[in-house]
Amino acid sequence: MGVRGWCARTQEPARAGHGPQAMMSPCVSRFIHRLTQSPAAKQTQAQMSDAPQSPAAPKPNIRLIRKMRVDRIADYTPNIRELFLTMTEPDSFDFRAGQFVMLHVPPKDPAAKPALRAYSIASSEHVKNHYRLVFKYVDTGLASEYVWALKGGETIEFTGPFGRLFFKEPPTEQQIFLNTGSGISQHFSFIESHLEKYPDLTYRLLFGVRTEQDIYYVEELERLKSRLKNFEYEFVLSRPSETWKGKRGYVQNHIDAFDYMKVPSTFYMCGNGAMIKDVKTKLAGDGFDPKMIFAEAFD
Numbered sequence: 001m002g003v004r005g006w007c008a009r010t011q012e013p014a015r016a017g018h019g020p021q022a023m024m025s026p027c028v029s030r031f032i033h034r035l036t037q038s039p040a041a042k043q044t045q046a047q048m049s050d051a052p053q054s055p056a057a058p059k060p061n062i063r064l065i066r067k068m069r070v071d072r073i074a075d076y077t078p079n080i081r082e083l084f085l086t087m088t089e090p091d092s093f094d095f096r097a098g099q100f101v102m103l104h105v106p107p108k109d110p111a112a113k114p115a116l117r118a119y120s121i122a123s124s125e126h127v128k129n130h131y132r133l134v135f136k137y138v139d140t141g142l143a144s145e146y147v148w149a150l151k152g153g154e155t156i157e158f159t160g161p162f163g164r165l166f167f168k169e170p171p172t173e174q175q176i177f178l179n180t181g182s183g184i185s186q187h188f189s190f191i192e193s194h195l196e197k198y199p200d201l202t203y204r205l206l207f208g209v210r211t212e213q214d215i216y217y218v219e220e221l222e223r224l225k226s227r228l229k230n231f232e233y234e235f236v237l238s239r240p241s242e243t244w245k246g247k248r249g250y251v252q253n254h255i256d257a258f259d260y261m262k263v264p265s266t267f268y269m270c271g272n273g274a275m276i277k278d279v280k281t282k283l284a285g286d287g288f289d290p291k292m293i294f295a296e297a298f299d
């Protein structure tokens with residue numbers, strides 16, 4: 001969780017120049033330091049050292065401003081938008097599932113610096129020139145206003161990849177994914193990137209949204225289901241209508257069904273920080289190994 005509290009959240013402006021020669025801003029520098037030196041990062045590195053067959057993470061060239069063309073926009077709900085992107089400069093981009101990019105939000109004042117915001121890559125790490133990013137609209141948010149003004153065909157700029165939260169290898173028998181809002185992006189990338197290598201594992205996913213109208217990504221999840229022997233997903237609605245027959249409440253209230261104390265399991269959580277905190281507290285109370293919990297908060 002070394003990325004929490006990064007300048008996207010504190011609103012600290014990036015002080016780097018805006019171009020390929022940009023110097024590393026103090027903000028980015030502190031961020032990279034946190035990524036590599038924080039206890040969380042060291043813990044993740046220690047976990048990674050248990051995974052000899054994992055390929056090394058691509059070394060990020062954080063000075064390079066990369067460009068992507070917006071090929072397609074999918075508006076799944078009024079608050080969720082996915083951008084389908086093609087790399088234009090350079091023409092490919094290496095990352096590992098779980099990593100994110102920093103979107104450079106152009107300032108209204110051309111003399112000002114861009115605002116930087118983190119977005120997890122939703123597509124497979126095996127695809128090198130087409131990318132998917134899922135956005136949740138935040139009212140009056142700088143990046144949200146920018147992304148929701150896009151019509152398609154524009155070029156957007158970003159740096160990355162960043163992040164050290166990877167799929168744990170070798171994997172346990174059961175993988176449990178808990179996400180809310182746009183947190184599905186990281187988990188979709190994890191599963192799509194690893195399903196060919198690990199088709200026989202048990203994959204369970206709970207996706208927390210408010211109402212039936214907030215449900216999205218069903219086609220994508222069905223596609224995963226058709227490609228995996230043992231993948232199940234369910235939506236958990238915090239404010240469903242009376243006719244909703246599925247799970248109600250919060251995802252954290254439904255994890256007991258997974259028998260994680262008996263079946264060797266890894267937890268991946270992404271999205272709402274309160275959900276992550278609640279699940280960690282519950283798992284700690286159960287005596288679950290904290291080294292098998294991987295979480296990224298988006299808020």
Ligand SMILES: Cc1cc2nc3c(=O)[nH]c(=O)nc-3n(C[C@H](O)[C@H](O)[C@H](O)COP(=O)(O)OP(=O)(O)OC[C@H]3O[C@@H](n4cnc5c(N)ncnc54)[C@H](O)[C@@H]3O)c2cc1C
Pocket residue numbers: 003004006008009100117118119120121134135136137138139140141142143144145182185296297298299
């Ligand atoms: C590692 C990482 C990966 C992320 N990946 C994604 C992703 O894949 N998709 C995605 O949609 N977001 C993701 N985020 C969150 C994203 O970086 C932005 O914080 C978010 O999109 C809001 O940016 P903004 O410029 O629109 O709002 P801002 O201008 O930053 O904020 C406007 C107001 O909204 C509040 N706010 C900020 N973020 C949230 C939030 N998430 N929920 C509620 N209120 C908020 C702020 O406190 C502020 O008051 C990620 C964050 C991190 C740290």
